[in-house]
Structure formats: structure tokens, C-alpha cells
Amino acid sequence: MQEGGNKPVPIFASETPISTSSIDVLSPDGKVTLTMKEKKVEAGVVHTFSVSNKEIFSKTLPKDSSLTIPFNAFSPDNKYIFLKKTVLGKVDYFVFPFSEGTEINFSGLFTEKFGSELTIEDATGWGGVDLVVINTQKVSGGKGPSFWFEVPSRSFIRLSHAF
């Protein structure tokens, strides 16, 4: 409260946008545009994603974190995207199915299943309509095998071929 003469004047706390930015990413077939808008606020950064001008989800991350759209983000049929999130140096990848409206953090699922043996090095793209390509490193050191993450079944398929 501030004093304004004899009458107290309320001051309301609010999220004050500091700056905004926007990027558009076109799907490989040119049919769908993904737009990511970033709005910096006191609490961090609000990321809002839209597909062909329809908002699909929004996420607020703390400052000093990032949410990025990889080059091969779109699934070949434009039903999913995968994104890379970095918070305090920790990298997570997740898939967002446009039809379901909820994210699937496959980094967390991978750690639950293989965490004692392997870590995700990177997710490179889509090997098929619902298969994310994952490269790994061995916890003990050295390059690990590649995997597909099959989105509908939330399962991992170990590959004989390393990407």
C-alpha cells in the first residue's frame, strides 16, 4: 500500500511482460506451421505453442531455462512434435501429440527403464510416423545403442543400427 494523502492507494502485483518474441517453423511437407511465442515475465518465460494459429499448449519455465524446437520436430504425418527443454542444465525431451493435449516426457520414461545403464545423448528426429530416434551414452562411458521411442505404446525399441 502507498499513502495517497489520507487515502491508501492499492498496488496490485501482476505479471509484467518484459519482452516477447515469436518464431514460426514449417513442417517438412509445408502443410503445417508451428508457432512458438515467448513472453518474459517476472516469474520466468511463458512459452505458447500454436499449430496453424490454433493454440495447443502453454508452458512457463524459470529464468535461465530454454524450450527449443529441434530441426526435425514434426512427425512425418504432422500429428506430433517433439521438443527439447533445458532447466538448470538438465535436458528433457518430450513429445506433444496434437490430439491428446498432454505432453509425454520420454526422457523421464527412459531414465526409469535404463537409467542405471544409459543416458539420452540426443533425440534426432522421427524414424517413422510415431518413432522418435534417440541416441544414448553408456553411464560407464562410450557410445550406447540407438532406440526408437514408440509414442502410442510409450515403449522403447533398441536398434542394431546407431544413428
Place this chain on the structure above:
Amino acid sequence: MSGGSGADYYYLPNVPFVMFFSNNEVAAGRGFSLHGTYWHNNFGYPMSHGCVNMRIIDAEKLYNWVGPVAEGNVTLSTADNPGTVVTIYGQAPI
């Protein structure tokens, strides 16, 4: 487009914007080409035994830029309608 054998056999119908390339070491009959790709989105990583997989939007731009100028469904390069030189750098990935 089809090829390979056994576990490597592939059959991919309706591959868009196909641009075959060959020289005196790689015969045209081997079927190597640059082309649009609809079955994966893992560009920048090895996904083929010889073809150059491209995003459809990129393949379309290239197809409409290079020679020979397309005349119908299949166009072979000729002296009057020459093809564009394709130079491949680097080595095949392991």
C-alpha cells in the same frame, strides 16, 4: 521406388520430386537420386543406402531450379536440356 533385398528391401510408392544422378562410376541403373521424403523426418542423419533424402519443401524448390527442365513425368537430360552437375563431398557414413 523400391530396391534392396532381404531385410533391406524397401517399397516406397509416390516418392515426390525425384532427381536421379549418375556418372561413369555410378550407373544410372543403380537408382541413386535426390528426392522428397514423406516416411521419416530425421534429416541430417544417414537414412538411405545412397539416395539423398530431402524435406519435401526443399526437394520441390530444388526440382524446379535444376536442369533438365521437367517436361512431363520423366525427363532425361539432353544436349538441348542439360542436367545440373551434382558434386558429392565427404565420405559415406559408417
